[in-house]
Amino acid sequence: MTKLSVNINKIATLRNARGGNVPDLLKVAQDVERFGGQGITIHPRPDERHIRYQDARDLKKIVTTEFNIEGNPEKSFMDLVLEVQPTQVTLVPDAVDAITSNAGWDTVKHAGYLTEIIQELQRNNIRVSVFVDPVLDMIEGARKVNADRIELYTEAFAHEYGLGNKNGILPYIEAAKLATVLDLGINAGHDLSLDNIQFFKQSIPNLLEVSIGHALISEAIYLGLDNVVNMYLHKLK
Template sequence: MTKLSVNINKIATLRNARGGNVPDLLQVAKDIQRFGGEGITIHPRPDERHIRYQDARNLKSIVTTEYNIEGNPDRKFIDLVLEVRPTQVTLVPDAVDAITSNAGWNTVIHKDFLTEMVQEFKRNNIRTSIFVDPTLEMINGAAAIGAERIELYTEAFAHQYGLGNKNGVQPYIHSAVLANELGLGINAGHDLSLENIQFFQQSIPGLLEVSIGHALISEAIYLGLENVVNMYLQKLK
């Protein structure tokens, strides 16, 4: 069974755009779990343009399922994770000015740095996952680092699937097979959606968790729009 962890960054983006506390990020996290979501993911960035560092602290007592904090392990991020102690930390090599994550780690070039990071989080009983592209060299590198899981960066799959090319999943299958052989748990995320999630999940052996944010929140807005418009119309009659 693959767990669904919902990334709530977009809820924070919407809140921050207007100021105040609407929508209420903490209430949304509670509701997602009440609706059956099996985890909450956040990805704070240095400029706090969506998730604020205080949000990460406040969510600690709210998340009763699995709490996953993603980000580039600079000193501020490391200190935050060690303070909050989530279930899982996912290390992502995003640049400070990146709109969204756009590449996985080179686990060979950055082996020493990532090994140090993984050991630090393990000492604090925080499960570590490394964001990687679906290449065998990077999977082997993640195992050598001592990571407990990998998160497969799925943008390339989603793009190819949208073009009708289902063979775009093949590198992910090969990566998953190797990861299973190496004892690495497998997560996945980026551009997974209602359109492609079932095919991906059924194709990937041993897929433990998917982290979905942008598509899920966008789909929720659209699928709920008719209901809310009609609720307003009823109030105005």
């Protein structure tokens, strides 16, 4: 079964809008696990506009499933993840002013940089996933920099699927096949939702994990967090 890691950035956004501690990020993380979620994902950014660095430290103490921290491996991020020691770090090349992640790594152009970062994380027993577009050269590049996994950036798939074009899945299938041959684990994330997750899961061979935040939290407003987590789990079987 493909694991569901729930990105709780949007809970932090809501909390920060009023100050204080409502909603309680730590309680939400515990509830997600209690409802059956198999991982917690956060993406702290330097401006701490949603997840704060202290949240990562606090979550480490209470998360009992997989703990995944995403981000651009600048110095402050690296200092944080080496301190916190999550299960997995997902390297994402987002700009400081990016609203959300909007591109995968050029694993060829940045091979030297990524190799150094990945070696440091792996020396600390942290699994490393690299955020990539479904481009075969980028998958091969991820293997060459010794990543443990790739995370397929799925916005293009979600957009095409929403238009009724199921052929948008084809580059992802080819990317997943190559990753399997190269012994890279396969994760995926971005704009996956209850509408498209089952088709994506059924199409992608050896999909280990999906990270879903914005859609899941939005859907939970109407359907409830417990219900939505279990709807995803059902579709991922």
